[in-house]
Amino acid sequence: AQTSEPSSETGSESNTTSSSKGDTVQVGILHSLSGTMAISEVSLRDAELMAIEEINAAGGVLGKQIEPIVEDGASDWPTFAEKARKLLQQDEVATIFGGWTSASRKAMLPVVEQNNGLLWYPVQYEGMEQSPNIFYTGATTNQQIVPAVDWMLENQGENIFLLGSDYVFPRTANKIVNAQAEAKGGTVVAEEYTPMGHTDYNTIINKIKSTKPDVIFNTLNGDSNVAFFKQLKDAGITAEDIPVMSVSVAEEEIRGIGADVLEGHYAAWNYFQTTDTPENTTFVENYKAKYGEDRVTGDPIEAAYNAVYLWAEAVEKAESFEVEKVKAVSDGIEFNAPGGVVKIDGETQHIYKTVRIGEVQADGQFKEVWNSGEQVKPDPYLKSYDWAAGLSQ
Amino acid sequence: MKPILSCRNVIVDFSGFKALQGVDLDVQNGEVLFLIGPNGAGKTTLLDVICGKTKSTAGEIIFDDKISLTKLPEQKIVHEGIARKFQAPSIFIHLTSFENLEIAMKQQKNLVSILFAKMTNRQRDKIEAVLKKIGLYDVRDEKAGSLSHGQKQWLEIGMQLIQEPKLLLLDEPIAGMSGEERTKTGELIQEISRDCSVLVVEHDMDFVRTFSTLVIVMHEGKVLCEGTMAEIQENEEVKNVYLGRSG
Amino acid sequence: MSIFIAQLFNGLSLGSILLLIALGLAITFGLMNIINMAHGEFIMIGAYTTYVLQQVFVQYLPQSAFGYYFILAIPLSFIVAALIGLLMEKTVVRFLYERPLDSLLATWGVSLILQQAARSIFGAPNVAVISPEWLNGGLVIAGLTFPYKRLFILALVLISIFLLFLYLYKTPSGRRMKAVTLNRDMASCLGVSTRKVDSAAFALGSGFAGIAGCSLTLLGSIGPSLGTAYIVDAFMIVVLGGVGKLKGTMVAALMLGILSTFVELSTSATIAKVIVFAFVIIFLQWKPTGLVNTRVRALD
Amino acid sequence: MKRYSQGAYYGVFFLLLLVAPLLLSEFRIGLLAKFLCFAIIAVGISLIWGYTGILSLGHGVFFGLGAYCMAMYLKLEASTSGIPDFMEWNGITELPFIWTLFENPIFAIGAAVLFPFMVAAIIGYFTFKNRIRGVFFSIISQAVVVVTVTLFIGGQHITGGTSGLTNFFTVFHVPLADPSTKTMLYFITVTLLAVVMGISLLLTKTRFGRLLISIRDGENRLRFLGYNPAVFKVFIYALSAAFAGIAGALFVLQVGIISPEMMGIIPSVEMVLWVAIGGRHSILGAAIGAILTNSAKSFLSESYPDIWTFFLGGLFLLVVLYLPNGLAGLVENLKGRFLKKVKKEAKNHEADSLVS
Amino acid sequence: MLHVSQLQAGYDETMILRNVHLDISKGKIVGLLGRNGVGKTTLVKVLMGLLPVNGGNVQFQGKDLKKERPEHRARAGISYVPQGREIFSDLSIRENLLLGMEAVRKSERSNTIPEEIFRWFPVLAEMINRKGGDLSGGQQQQLAIARALISNPKLLLLDEPMEGIQPSIVQLIQDVLVQIANEKEIAILLVEHNLDVVLSCAESFYILDKGQIVMSGRCDEINEDDLQKHLSV
């Protein structure tokens, strides 16, 4: 947005060359900076900008400084499509980092495909997708949901209450949980969805009380988490009574909910701010130094940060900004990320990641209670799980 | 001859307050009937009931000897041939006088007819004739909103005329008019009555005296008495509740 | 049976929350006819005020004082929201009394600005308000838990409504407010300072929104777009009750609260939402000017 | 004189639209085409709001219905397996009946216009017959929005849920991404905008138009002149819904996505804003309002992605406060001021002669 | 008491009043006559402050009124019965009447309605708790007059106050006007179409035509021919 060159009339084919004219290369950053999703996405932009700054300070990529063009997706899917189109056609950026909700990704998908662009999507999602023009740096289902359910069944009990926001990620995730639980001797006692932005969870809590689950598997998104956890606590249900396993509650959400409310509940991610690596210590320090002591990092933030580095390495390896070439060399590219080494799986354009389960502490940070040890190979269509056979065609 | 309108035992109850307590009243064909009575006697309410604005609690209103009005919606009552002028002028302020009359004019008033309506010469002549009659010809292209109070009253009367009704209900038609205009309005009413019956509510006794033949007095939701103005003036009760010393 | 009582309580509680968010709007929209799309943002202002006060307590006052911040937060939210409301009345709303529909558009602009301001000042992510210890937990009667927070809000609403009734129907100042909102010109011809009354009324309505925001910190999230979640509900209730009819607003809020909880219990939150809103549509077919209405004699 | 100048405005407007493709980049033309869809909605809203006094805060629904009708056809054309991808994720193996109808493009296009028309007619029939007016109607229209959006989100297996429908490739087997297709669609949109504006102008310049104004000024009064205002209101409301449906269908073709969010409260209110900014009493004003407001929105959000809503909000505020009748009102005002000067002089003469 | 000179005023760009002169003194009733649409209501609205003054002078008790808002005029002692009544339809009769007291200084304001109001308008006492909007036209008119009288004004502006009122009460109001003008020394500007009413209670009169005062004088010296000239259409 800050810069816009006069557009050439030639259209989409030439984008990768003109974006890297001179000694800069332009990339697009496309997150919701306004509207309801801004609460989550603004931090991703911050992480990406920080990575760009670091790379530029280290000499840039292919000798060029990266110049970010920031656009606002405004929590509105057609706007994501419009802005992605603008970045690719008008600004001819080398790549886009962007999106949070699956809906925003699905809105950008045809645009990047038709313009042969590149999109780096940094948030855990429901799988069942593999666009040639998208790299997925967040977890797919077998790197978050599947292990989380296994762990729940093993450690907390077999009666699971499913609660989610009414959109594609929770619904698909819960379909998986259902199949998995059935195969592994668990029982889904109830499956409830609430509209986005729902704020009154009393009735749901009554349902929880009457179904007496061992654990709640929570795929609520954003604001609803705050209402749900606060009201759950007020109803007198503690983590000892019924623990909640969340897959969309990271450090930043905890900060908005209040650690006192969440203490003792669980979340499954690939990264925690407390993850103990030297890279993470620096990362957290830098992030706080840049954006304020009170800011926290978290899984999607780290995945967004990683995305920029992975792209830069792929470009270096390809010695070109061209999408085809970058894709061609992507397989096996590694980055020593704050959460441990990550590696691109060229076949699926997803990332090998370590799975972690953490328990919320009084200070709002996670204590890791389990991890997968090694990096888990991404399997967006769950082809390697027998019980998942019916889920994907 | 059969009356054009006959009300039988009409009662209106406003959640406990009986504004009409059994009104019996006939309007004869081609007659100008004046309705007078103290403030709050129920005159406006009676007109409201006749034209369908207020639903009666009980009683029967028969129009043209066969049509029962009590259950009909407003626009059907208009189609039957009853036009009503309200106490406060209610015209369309963003239309010109001409357009106000165009809308009011007797014509097919369903969606399809209006969608394809074309102004015929005959219609234009008719509107212009009425404009002249009500003295608004010179301001025919001005927005009705900027007319003065009196002019608005005139326009509204014009809007009733152009509907060619069988029965015209006028609620205080000369309110806010000056002397000469009152006379003109009175003459207008008499002219109209050649084609239709008129029921007029009015408080101006000079006016009533000049233009009435038959007067009905209402009081506390009932008909108190009827007669010529001269007879009415002598009635002690009417003097007491309505006319006062000079009546 | 116990679930019935629990749900009834939930319904009442939801109703009281709905009433709280609608109360301010019942004044700015119901009485003053300003279609105030920024009402939600005043709720947000109340919530952030509570947040800021909490931060102040944490930073500058001893730990033992923390429990009392919430008591102070209620009047403070009222005052801050009322002051910002006052500012908005003086600069924007004042020019729109004769143009109620335009007020919708201008206040929409204000709402965008306020949201962005919150984002710029407090950052985009949600912030947390820790509720005071004495509001945690609940009253346990016969195995049912009645959370203190909900009881507290219920009481707060009752007091607010009572005071508002008293003000509007028993004080000369309330009478002036009604007069000005009914017929501004005539009221001024009688000697009422319409400007003062207008400002006061708008500030009052905004202040109530601030109180709502303060209480909502007990139950939900605090972020820049907090208001958008409540604005439609608030309008729905004021209209369903009959615009300008405080009693109607009250009944409507309770009705929707109870309906919503009971439908949700037997179906799902999504269906409950659909049914509640469908109910509003159908109800208005039956009573086209809301629950409580006045017959008007004028034609239009 | 008046008619002549009005014609000139329209002429300039459409001339600009016709030469725009020569002046703007492909991306900008795509944006403009989208704004023209919005202009079609704005024209419909001006009819019901500016002329008839019905404030609908729910036109997003009709826009969305039109868009979904078109999108269902496009989605089916894009689905190799015959079943849209999202249904497969939801475990649906057989195309639901309602979807099978949309395999036929003629049906889909017809439905995009008629379905919103019918839905509006039904809603309008009940609400207007029951004499629901003013803000009560506006709130009902919002409730309709909430119900529709919630149903579309909740019915994910049929509607695609929050993500909506996207990822289309071809229309009538012509690739949508082709520049020539885009140009074609642009001109189709311009043409349909012209048609919609033409119909609206015809309606408002006739007796029917004056009747609409009477409804706005005093619909009860109209009853006592023998009209049933409800019938007229239903018709004009449904017509404007059909316009919104047309806009929705064109939108999907050019933008390539429709989601429930687009029918929500916020877009619905924004639609009214466009019209207010352009001037609700003017058909052309409303259309221009839609184009300018959205241009401003795009421009501001591109220039100041962080704080553009500040400026947009400020813009709304300023326009409403200082241009009560929108841009069209401003133009009228300026013109009026000029004419008045001329008139005033004439009038002064007249006045003098009257006094003397 | 009220002195108007060279007054110009109107709506937006259309000037209705041009060069109006008018004087009313203490305790006098002045009639304002004129055909429909000549600007009588406009003049009264300007005096009350509902319309801006575009030129000329308006003085009340020696003070310049031009810039004062209506409420200040009301508190200075000007009271107004508008054409069209403008009662508060949603408020009870009592509340309507009490609002009439707003112009009175706070210290002198009472919460009870003076007895004489009900003596003049007994129907208001009967309906004291009913809503203003429920009243019949004439009842509303009576309420509007009562509301204006209740504040003991120094100047009373009446815009066609008798409209829609039954004859017996019209007489009564005339008597009351004469009485209060005499006893309380209230000045009254009476806009009225009914010549008889003006002649029977006013002392002097003005005739307005096309936005200007075209004739004025004392009621007892009135010349019928001149009158006809200015009042006929």
Ligand SMILES: Nc1ncnc2c1ncn2[C@@H]1O[C@H](COP(=O)(O)OP(=O)(O)OP(=O)(O)O)[C@@H](O)[C@H]1O
């Ligand atoms: N909607 C209503 N609710 C309650 N009372 C009403 C209502 N409408 C009218 N009334 C009462 O009914 C009575 C009759 O009113 P109506 O308007 O018919 O009188 P009117 O004869 O026309 O009087 P006026 O000569 O003053 O116009 C009045 O006392 C009035 O207060």
Ligand SMILES: Nc1ncnc2c1ncn2[C@@H]1O[C@H](COP(=O)(O)OP(=O)(O)OP(=O)(O)O)[C@@H](O)[C@H]1O
């Ligand atoms: N709101 C308005 N805007 C523009 N012009 C107006 C407005 N109100 C009145 N006028 C014009 O001002 C002129 C004077 O109107 P006004 O109401 O003062 O007349 P009036 O003498 O009181 O007449 P009446 O005896 O009918 O009440 C009229 O010609 C009218 O067209």
Ligand SMILES: NC(N)=O
């Ligand atoms: N991908 C998600 N969390 O929507």
Ligand SMILES: [Mg+2]
């Ligand atoms: Mg009457």
Ligand SMILES: [Mg+2]
């Ligand atoms: Mg007048």
